[in-house]
Amino acid sequence: MPPPKNSLTDERRIQTKMRMCVRCLGSAATLVLGLILFAHATSAQTQPTATSAPIPHGTVELVAENQWIAPAHDFLLGLRFKLEKGWHIYWVNPGDSGEPPRIDWKLPAGISAKAIEWPTPERLGTSSIVDYGYQDDVMLIVPMHADPNVAQPAPAQFAAQLKVLVCREMCIPGKAQVSLALPIKSQPPPPDHGNSTLFATARQSLPRPAPASWKFKLSEQKDSFTLVGILGRQISNAVFFPLDESRVNNSASQKVVPAATGFAMTLPKSDQLLKPIARLRGVLVLSADRAYTIDVPVSKPAVLKN
């Protein structure tokens, strides 16, 4: 069963407690509490205030890379998931089962969100059913842009309504509301040391575009694709994650044949692939910290399967 929904933020909870206390305490205590509240409100104007929300078997938090945002500048927000051991969420292509997290943004006027930047996933599952997703801690980075005329000086209020499926032996759908207030200043912000480390780590887990010197070729057989990579050196280990669903058989093993200049990899087709495709997009993982996005056209004219 999903944990009870709790939209009360820590901050609000504290404020609610404070209000309750104010009623029952004497005037001296009221004054002290008033000062605390005042200090709290003052700090909220200069420090980003983030909230963490519960999801099934974990939490999610909306965080910003920097302390404030500036007009006509790009900036990064992140949805930071912390999951209990053994539980996972899904990549944009979830694989055989499951569903990726979905974000519904509520953004201030003049702010626009770009697509989620998905970290390199891992293969999860058994011989017959394989999913693509994330365990433990993962952050989904969402690049944002502030228009030149974004309203100042009020803090920008960001809110995201999140739907996320969390699975282990079983799957539990969760919903969460996360929010963040960021001041808007005319000057771009200096790096925020706390969160810049967090975002740098998250960026390292993103697949990078494959170097232009690398060449890939994709040929098609009746039941499989063969991906040939020419990288200028021998490659013995490689794993391919298909970006689009119903292209590659997720649970089939991917046979890699090393070559002097790279590798050849057999990718069995999905049973759901009944029409020819023009290209195959995905993430090629060569080692734990080397993952690359590739987009390879099918090299010969596709022939209709019976």
Place this chain on the structure above:
Amino acid sequence: MKRSILFPITIALILCAAPLLIAAAKVGDAAPDFTATASSGKTYRLSSNLGKYVVLEWHNNGCPYVGKQYNSGNMQRLQKEWTAKGVVWLTILSSAPGKQGYVTASEENGYLEKMHAAPTAALLDPTGEIGHLYDAKTSPQMVVINPQGIVIYDGAIDDKPTTDLADVPGATNYVNLALEEAMAGKKIETPATRPYGCSVKYSDSAH
């Protein structure tokens, strides 16, 4: 001594048989035959339904994607509508003992009654044999077989891969489409889709 001779032969046999064992039903292929015991106690054999359309529905009562279809009444509506038109509707329970969705015959009968479900039968497949035969990945994965015994649809129940009940009314139901098109003698426009949902809880499943 005997073992040293038999061992390579056994390995060779396994290697030869392996591709056959993993070749599951695909759209356009003959539907693999099976025999199973229903929660009612009756025995069902797929091939005894030749001449009729058959729908296979993979079920797991703890899966939220299945819950979406049953709590909205959509699955029961489909079962009633199509069985009334002569379609054989077989709900298949491939969860292994101890896994989510595993039920005894009487528990399943209680569920069918409580949910007002109306399949032709609910088939108990605790070994996952039928599930693997069709390479069923998820609940609620759906398979449609035509009167000639050919798989004409395999995949998702509809085009809304979510757990939200609110998504049921606006969804395009692929089972309806396949049955309607086939019965009208038309080409099946969408014969295969990604079967969204929860992974089937086979004995070897870890997630």
